[in-house]
Amino acid sequence: MxxxxxxxxxxxxxxxxxxxxxxxxxxxDRLLAGxxxxxxxxxxxxxxxxxxxISLRVLIMSVRENLGEA
Amino acid sequence: MTDTGTYLYAVTSAPSPGIEDLRGVAGTPVRTIPxxxxxAYVSTVxxxxxxAEPLRRSMEDLDWLGETAGAHHHVVEEVADRTPxxxxxxxxxxxxxxxxxxxxxxxxxxFVDVLSTVTGRREWGVKAYVDLSAPGPAQTAPSLxxxxxAYLKRRQAGLRSRxxxxxxxxxxxxxxxxxxxxxxxxxxxxxxxxPELSGRTEAMLLNGAYLVESTRDDEFLKTVDDLRDRxxxxxxxxxxxxxxxxxxxxxxxx
Numbered sequence: 001m002x003x004x005x006x007x008x009x010x011x012x013x014x015x016x017x018x019x020x021x022x023x024x025x026x027x028x029d030r031l032l033a034g035x036x037x038x039x040x041x042x043x044x045x046x047x048x049x050x051x052x053x054i055s056l057r058v059l060i061m062s063v064r065e066n067l068g069e070a
Numbered sequence: 071m072t073d074t075g076t077y078l079y080a081v082t083s084a085p086s087p088g089i090e091d092l093r094g095v096a097g098t099p100v101r102t103i104p105x106x107x108x109x110a111y112v113s114t115v116x117x118x119x120x121x122a123e124p125l126r127r128s129m130e131d132l133d134w135l136g137e138t139a140g141a142h143h144h145v146v147e148e149v150a151d152r153t154p155x156x157x158x159x160x161x162x163x164x165x166x167x168x169x170x171x172x173x174x175x176x177x178x179x180x181f182v183d184v185l186s187t188v189t190g191r192r193e194w195g196v197k198a199y200v201d202l203s204a205p206g207p208a209q210t211a212p213s214l215x216x217x218x219x220a221y222l223k224r225r226q227a228g229l230r231s232r233x234x235x236x237x238x239x240x241x242x243x244x245x246x247x248x249x250x251x252x253x254x255x256x257x258x259x260x261x262x263x264x265p266e267l268s269g270r271t272e273a274m275l276l277n278g279a280y281l282v283e284s285t286r287d288d289e290f291l292k293t294v295d296d297l298r299d300r301x302x303x304x305x306x307x308x309x310x311x312x313x314x315x316x317x318x319x320x321x322x323x324x
Contacts (some may be wrong), residue, residue, distance in 0.1 A: 023307075024136050025267045026195060029260045029277065030313035031139050035159035036081070036184065038173060 073117040075163040076103075076170055079145045080111045080311075084150035084183050094254040095120075095141045104166055108181055112170060120163050150311040154189040156181060157313050168300055188312040191255055194280045194288070195307035196294060197263070198246050199272035200239045202232070243275040246297060253290045254280035258314040272303060279314035 077095055085102060089111070092100040098113035118124060128134045146157045164170050174181070251257040255285060262274040282290045287309070298304050 006150055023269075024139065026137050027143055028135075029195075029263070030279070030310060031142060033114040033260060034279075034313035034316065035157045035257075036181075036316050037159050038078070038162050048114050 072318055073121075074114050075117050075120055075165060076167050077113045077115045077120060078110055078158050078162045078164060078170060078173075079113075080149050080158055081156045081174070081185075082109050082111070082149060082153045083107060083182065084139045084153050085109050086149055087096050088152065089148060092145060092148055093141070095138050097141075100145055103170050103174070105171045106119055106178055108174045108178060110170050110174060111145060112164075112167070115163065115240060117163075120161070125161060146311045147311075154185050155311055156184045156188065157311050158314045184316050188257075188281070188315060191312065192284060192285050192309035193279050193312045193314055194282055194290060194294075196246075196250055196276065196278045196280065197268070197274055197280075197305040197307070198243065198297075199268075199270055199277040199303040199305075200242065200275050201272045201303075202235050202239065239273065239275050242302075246276050246302065247278055250278060250280050250290070250293060250296065253286060253293050254282050256281040262312070279310075281312055281315045282309075 077098070079094060085104060086109075089100060089102070094100045094113040096113075096115060096119055098115055100111055100113055103110040103112055110289070119128070128138075142160050146155060149155045150157075151229050164173075247257065247259060258279045260277040260279060265271060265273065268274050280290065291306075294304060294306055
C-alpha cells in the first residue's frame with residue numbers, strides 16, 4: 001500500500017489518489033497528528049492516550065514481519 | 071443493549087447533500103448534527119468497540135487501525151469534495167449528540183475561523199529523501215601515532231563526515247521547505263518517517279504538508295517538479311483534506 005511517485009502534472013490531471021493507494025503511514029501522520037483536537041466531555045479522545053507511539057510500534061513490527069517472510 | 075457513543079469525523083459550515091448513504095467506522099451509517107450554522111458529521115458507535123479499554127487493544131491491531139483510519143478518511147474526503155471541512159482527529163468519541171451540540175455552540179467562532187482558513191485550499195504532502203550512505207569526502211589516513219591513534223582519528227573523521235552529511239541534509243531540507251512554503255498559504259513539517267515505515271532505504275529529509283490555494287495548485291506542482299529536476303528524490307501525496315491545518319485545540323467544556 002505505497003504511493004507511487006507520479007509526476008505532479010499527472011497527479012493534478014488525475015485529481016486525487018484513490019483511497020486504497022494512500023499509504024497508511026501518510027494517513028496516520030495526518031489522522032494522529034492533525035485534525036481538530038477536542039477534549040472535554042468525551043468518552044475518548046486520541047489526545048488522552050499515547051496511541052501514536054503504540055500504533056507506530058505496531059506498524060514497525062508488521063513491516064519487520066513482512067520482511068521476515070519475504 | 072450496549073452503551074453507545076457519538077463518533078465525530080468532521081465539522082463544516084454548510085450541510086453537504088448526497089452523504090445519506092455514507093458509511094463510516096465499523097460500517098456505521100454517517101449522519102449530521104446541525105447546530106448554530108455548523109454541521110457535525112457523526113456515527114453512533116458501540117462502546118464495546120470504541121470505549122477507552124477496547125481501543126487500547128484495537129490500536130495495536132494493524133488491520134483494525136488501517137480499516138478505521140481508512141473509514142474515517144473516506145468520510146472526511148466525501149465531505150471535503152462537497153464543502154470546506156475541518157477534519158477531527160481519529161477516534162474522537164462523545165457520550166452523545168448533546169455533547170457534540172455543546173461543542174458546536176461553545177466553540178462556534180473557532181470552527182468558523184478554521185473553516186475560513188481552509189476554504190478554497192487543499193493540502194499537499196511532500197516527502198524528500200537523501201541517501202546518506204553515499205560515499206562522503208575521502209578520509210585522509212593519518213600517518214602519525216600508533217594503530218590505536220590511527221583508528222581513533224579515522225573514527226573521528228568518519229563521525230565528522232557523517233555529521234557533516236546530516237548537517238548538509240538538514241540545510242537542504244530547510245531550503246526545500248522554504249521553497250515549497252513560498253507557494254503555500256501555510257505549511258507544517260510532520261516528523262520524518264522511520265525508514266522502516268517509509269519503505270525506503272534513504273533517510274527522509276522532509277515530511278512536509280502545504281496548504282495551497284486551489285488556483286495555485288499548478289504552480290505548486292511545478293515547483294515540486296522543478297525540485298525533482300534538480301535531483302531531489304521526492305514523493306508527492308494528495309491533495310488531502312486540510313488535516314495538518316486544523317490542529318486547533320478545542321476544549322469541549324470551554
